[in-house]
Amino acid sequence: xxxxxxxxxxxxxxxxxxxxxxxxxxxxxxxxxxxxxxxxxxxxxxxxxxxxxxxxxxxxxxxxxxxxxxxxxxxxxxxxxxxxxxxxxxxxxxxxxxxxxxxxxxxxxxxx
Amino acid sequence: xxxxxxxxxxxxxxxxxxxxxxxxxxxxxxxxxxxxxxxxxxxxxxxxxxxxxxxxxxxxxxxxxxxxxxxxxxxxxxxxxxxxxxxxxxxxxxxxxxxxxxxxxxxxxxxxxxx
Numbered sequence: 541x542x543x544x545x546x547x548x549x550x551x552x553x554x555x556x557x558x559x560x561x562x563x564x565x566x567x568x569x570x571x572x573x574x575x576x577x578x579x580x581x582x583x584x585x586x587x588x589x590x591x592x593x594x595x596x597x598x599x600x601x602x603x604x605x606x607x608x609x610x611x612x613x614x615x616x617x618x619x620x621x622x623x624x625x626x627x628x629x630x631x632x633x634x635x636x637x638x639x640x641x642x643x644x645x646x647x648x649x650x651x652x
Numbered sequence: 653x654x655x656x657x658x659x660x661x662x663x664x665x666x667x668x669x670x671x672x673x674x675x676x677x678x679x680x681x682x683x684x685x686x687x688x689x690x691x692x693x694x695x696x697x698x699x700x701x702x703x704x705x706x707x708x709x710x711x712x713x714x715x716x717x718x719x720x721x722x723x724x725x726x727x728x729x730x731x732x733x734x735x736x737x738x739x740x741x742x743x744x745x746x747x748x749x750x751x752x753x754x755x756x757x758x759x760x761x762x763x764x765x766x767x
Contacts, residue, residue, distance in 0.1 A: 544694070572752060583656070583742060583758035584695070591752070629694050633753045639685065639708060640753050642694030 542567040544630050546643035553650050559617040561646045563604075563630035566611065571632040573597075573606055573613040574640070578627045587615075587628070620650045654679065656745050656759035664765045665733050673728045673762045677745030681757070683707075684726040686718060689740040689761070701726050702748045730764075738766045 547562040565571065575587040575597070588597030593608035602617045613630060630643040657676045665671050677684050683702045687695035697710035701720035715731045724745075730737055740761040747755065 572754075574753070581760065583760045584744075585758070586754060586756075589752075589754055631694075637708075637749075639697035639700065639710065640695070640756070642696070644692065644694045 542571065542632060542634055542641045544632055544641055544643035546628075546630050546646050548646070549627075550647040550649060553620055553648070555622055555650055555652050556619045557650075559615070559620045559624075559648070561615040561628055561630075561648070563613045563615065563643060564611050565613065565630075565632050567632055567634055567641075569634065570608075571634045573604070574631040574633065575602070575604055575613070575615050576629040576631060576642075578629065578645070580626070584629065620648070622650045622652055624648060625650045656681075656743055656757050658741075658743050658759040658762050660762060661760070662763045662765075664767060666767050667733055667735060669733050670729065670731045671733060671764060673730075673741050673743075673764070675726045675728070675743030675745075675759060677724050677726070677743075678757045681745035681747055682724050683746050683748045684720060684724065685744045685746075685756070686726070686728045687742040687744065688712070689742055690736075691739070695742055698728070733766045735766050738764060740764075 543566045572591045574589045576584040588599040590597040590606035596605045627645045631640045685700040686698040689695040699709045704720045720726045742761045743759045
C-alpha cells in the first residue's frame, strides 16, 4: 500500500537557519503530495502541495519540489523563524476522493 | 465563518468504557472524515461519511463506528476502550466531489486519554 517516510525529529535550529525536512513516498501511479503543519493545540493546516512531477509547491517561504525519479518531496525554507516551530507532516493523496496518507511527522523547534 | 469544530477538547475514560466524539463541519461542507493521531505518529484514516452513510473505511476494528446527521455533523463512537485508543482524534470536512484533499479542513481535535 501507499506509505510516506519522513526524517526523524526533533529538529532544533537557530533563527535564520536553513531548513530541510526529508520526505519520501511509496505509491503506485501519480499521487498528489502535500505538506501539513500542526501548531501546538491546533489542527492540521495545509502548507503547500504539488500535483505532478517537477511541480514546486510554495507558501510562507517554504518550498517543496515533487521529484518522481527519487519519489521525494523534501520541505525547505531558507531562513526559519521562531514562529515556524511546529510539527510538519508530509502526506500523499493517491486519487481524488481517497484519504490522505501521512508520514509520522517531524517536530521543528526554532530558538532565538 | 466557523471552521471545523470538535467537542469535547479533552476526555478521560477508563478501559472498557464507551466514548462519543462530536464534529461540526465547516459551513458549506457535506463530507466528514475522522483520523486518529497517536502520540508521535501521523494521522491515520478511520472513516468518511457522506449523505449519512459510511463511504470509506480505514483499517480500524468494528469497535469504531460513526454517524452523520442531516445537518452534516458527525459523531465517532468507540466501544470497549483500550489503552491503545489514547490519541488525538481529528475531524476533517470537505465538499463531496471536490477533486482533491486540498480543500480538506481539519478541526483542532479531541484528546482522548484511556486509563
